[in-house]
Amino acid sequence: MEDKDNLAINTIRFLAVDMVEKAGSGHPGLPLGAAAPAYVLWRRIMKFNPADPGWSNRDRFILSPGHGSALLYALLYTHGYGLTLDDLKAFRQLDSLTPGHPETEITPGVDASTGPLGHGLAMGVGMALAQRFQASRFNRPGFPVVDHYIYALVSDGDLMEGVAAEAVSLAGTLKLGRIVYLYDSNDISIEGSTDLSFDEDVAGHFIACGWQVLKVEDSEDLAALEAALRQARANLGQPSLVIVKTHIGRGSPKQDSPAAHGEPLGSQAWAATRVYYNWPGQPFYLPPEITQWISSSRDQGQAAQKAWQDMFGRYADSYPELARQYKDELKGALPGDAFANMPEFSQPVATRSASGRIINALAANLPNLVGGSADLAPSNKTVIENGGDMNQEGPGCGRNIHFGVREHAMGAIINGMALYGGLLPYAATFFSFSDFLRPALRMAALMKTKSIFVFTHDSLAVGEDGPTHQPVEQLMSLRLIPGLTVLRPADAWETLAAWQLILRRPGPCVLVLSRQDLPLLPEKHPALEYGGYVLSPEEAPLTGIIAASGSEAHLALAVKEKMGDKGRGFRVASMPCWELFAAQTEEYRNLTIPPWRAGDGLWRVSIEAGVSLGWERWLGPAGERTLLLGTDRFGLSGPGGQVMYRFGFNAEKIARRILADM
């Protein structure tokens, strides 16, 4: 190893070690072990411009084991991304640019938030899919507008996660050759040697999944690392895994031990490690060369982006429409005709089917709307007809993604696609299985990605498939995730309004759709953007309010009708989206659902085929005249209508119950 490389690598090592030591918490083991491979990747392989971390044609880099964040911050610092030494010193402190795990919203140059293991690896697969799709759309002979790679560092912990296994299998099937992952193989996990729980032949596993696998036995052999990375990059027909044998906590007294993983070295080991590497004792020591490293990285990045921009300028001359579209989509702007030629509805239709027609109408206007299902597309109604499949490179690359039965990776993958920029990706499965990708929903909300989730078969009305397939707690549980917008439309028109809102709204959205046909509500342009609105006003002095979402909105209307004259004082509210309703003024909310007042004698009834906990927010606690109708047990296998009846979701039953006490 040349001295200057050695110096740079050790600078990275000790910046990371010192950050952890100063913070009094963090993970020094990974940076010590993986600094050299990361250095080679960043210094000799990757294309990026520190002055413009958002450059669309940059290589992406994901630190999948996010706990090694100190390594990433040291890389960003030494490559001129603008982090200051003070930022590094504020590692893991409130409001710093250097939080405990990388957060893409916070730190320029961080391409994905990581921490939950496996997700980074899977998000990279989404980025590679996005790269493939965008290249197929925008590249023209002589104009490689979209021409870059997806790099990641992945760890033993990542590879044990099922979400990673799913993503690895899909990436191999789809031959995503732009993927080049470095595997930091150190044989140590928190509980001890990986032999205890993970002795699989990782190379064999990846090869079985269609990957190219390369090995570097010595993590400090820069030439071998560089050669392997170049070989990986040269294979565009397969994703590549470069297995690097590393030593956790390398050079410290805790090397090759779990003790190196997740806590500061402590002053003794800290000092001993400095001795090992012959490194100055001063914390946050920087060699004089640092200035040159930073400026060379910035110069190189500027030059790279400049060359691309020059090329893009010529591209814009030759293909002005494409160039405009490329830029507009990256901005996230919807075209003016985004909602032209939306479908009309004239008879009862399942909201999943309405959604299917809407997706296809939108797809005609939005060439960047892409997505698919976890092997349930025919049921979820998410196929873009004649949209082709995203299973190949080049002009034949289409828009439908066959995720396979891999809900979790699907979620992480569309998050990666959304992070990539320029795309509007959606993912679909049965609502009951939204649990399988809940960690991805959370990451979408945390990163504020424009990920769209379509969940169909939304209640007990699913029927015969029984309780494993009947969501009960899912709806309320998604409402709990901060920043996630959950929409459960009551008919085709609300479904249309929901799709329009989803596309306009920043951040992730969930669309919850019925399996069964639902009648059309009278209003073609429902006030869905308010989250809750009066569907049927009282026709006499107000005596009660019934609030419901989705299919139960119709039940609410039917209850009012069944009550005959006594129903005239009842108001029915449709509540398709709690997050939006909560964001309205108190005045609006009170005009929709009157606030509880002692002795006002009003009936307050919610109807929703799921757990009732939470409805108290709008209607107050259940009591004499407050009925929170839901189910607090799991469903049953039987015809959907019968199941709904058994659980009390029947207009006659509910009307009788109210009338009996009126």
Added chain:
Amino acid sequence: MEDKDNLAINTIRFLAVDMVEKAGSGHPGLPLGAAAPAYVLWRRIMKFNPADPGWSNRDRFILSPGHGSALLYALLYTHGYGLTLDDLKAFRQLDSLTPGHPETEITPGVDASTGPLGHGLAMGVGMALAQRFQASRFNRPGFPVVDHYIYALVSDGDLMEGVAAEAVSLAGTLKLGRIVYLYDSNDISIEGSTDLSFDEDVAGHFIACGWQVLKVEDSEDLAALEAALRQARANLGQPSLVIVKTHIGRGSPKQDSPAAHGEPLGSQAWAATRVYYNWPGQPFYLPPEITQWISSSRDQGQAAQKAWQDMFGRYADSYPELARQYKDELKGALPGDAFANMPEFSQPVATRSASGRIINALAANLPNLVGGSADLAPSNKTVIENGGDMNQEGPGCGRNIHFGVREHAMGAIINGMALYGGLLPYAATFFSFSDFLRPALRMAALMKTKSIFVFTHDSLAVGEDGPTHQPVEQLMSLRLIPGLTVLRPADAWETLAAWQLILRRPGPCVLVLSRQDLPLLPEKHPALEYGGYVLSPEEAPLTGIIAASGSEAHLALAVKEKMGDKGRGFRVASMPCWELFAAQTEEYRNLTIPPWRAGDGLWRVSIEAGVSLGWERWLGPAGERTLLLGTDRFGLSGPGGQVMYRFGFNAEKIARRILADM
């Protein structure tokens, strides 16, 4: 194939097909394709007694693709488990013994509920671990008390799921040789050929994970199937996968097409399939031989169990104490001294640490308490000291399980261990990552298994690791799962009471524990079994109530104290378990937390470091004097105390806010 085998296999095929046809929904494709392998397994390989489906030494069988339930019911019927033809005709109807997906609680002979793909495969790994552990404890020379296999049918869909990949990797690492899985490899999934999304070399993948892989090219070659299954069974050093090339919808006009998967054949294809197999046109036709099949299966089963019982009788003579223990544990009875020598606490301690001491004290009394963590045992404090590892066969087999970073499979695995009977299994990870195993929590609740989940690092107070590691919505979201008991104790004593309750209570429980030290509450025997109780009564006429769980109970006490004289009218309630509190009488609940009455002037304050939605159930909607203090956004990276302060979890701040309006 001999005629009588052919006849029996076709009987199974057509019973399944007719069940689906009569129900008007269901999945005929799998039974048509996999009937022969399933028949060979059940008729020639498996050991079971239809008259006693709970016989502890039976082979287990899991239909991992639960949508093929008609196959399983046809197997149960033809093997004499007691299902009647009327039961089969009531397939997928309300209250039938033959629900859409297999439910272990409903149908005798169903060893695990399945439907969510991948879970069956993973639960089988749990059963194999249980088998290993019980064999190591109870078998003695000449007395193979625990001596059986875990069989499953697994599908393409199962193998795409991450939870399955995790379980496969762990089973290989742990060399679980009692596992023999038949892989129904039909190359078709719902969206089309598996080439679209799943072209991995499954054999290569499993071999890389340490499995023995055998192949049978023709699903109708009974001799080859039997030979492969016997070879699989003979290898006790590795789990085995027998790959059987099958044809979905075999013999129907829809063979090898996704159309065969998930809907009735329809009358034309139904008739054509009968012609193909030369099968009578009468629905639910039974050949005369059926009586003999059933009785031979029952005779064989009775003989097998009788032989075992005779052996067990001699075992009981030689090892009376072991025999007693074996039987008692299977009954689920706790020994009288289960809670002897529990730890004492005298100073502040994190509830995770208290739990660690309790686990070790319990483990001394309960030799069937076993478990582990998803590679976080040192942090979760779940190691049974000197308990050994469950990584080997025989007398050296210990009690700690190293699940690796595989939360999802971990959950399914302990569900399988709980289903197995006789064990008290627990699983642990960070609370934030409970999302990763949420589908397993749901299955535990649905199956009512005695699975114990230990989730530590339970709030924003986690601190530096930041929002990915700080649970916010998890606590409320678990309270939504029907039948799941969620306990968040406020100190070491509540933690002790929680463990005692968990062990006594049927069904799955979740224990939510702090990372940080918490002071001891005054009461060594808190009224935790009520779910909520008065921690500090008012010392003056009641002016307010503060309710909190976990670490926030101390905050509630501190708020009262900070309020000085004005705090004397405040009552503080600890709310460690909502499910238990909800189960109390209304009178008790009202005595603990006065029911919400607008205008009664009482302060109602909840404090919980998570989303507030749901607290309205106990305190009413937020309003002038009702404060639901929580966080409806994600956390931040920084020292735990500072993060808590930033989010308003500070006694001074809260007290001032109340006092300002009093």
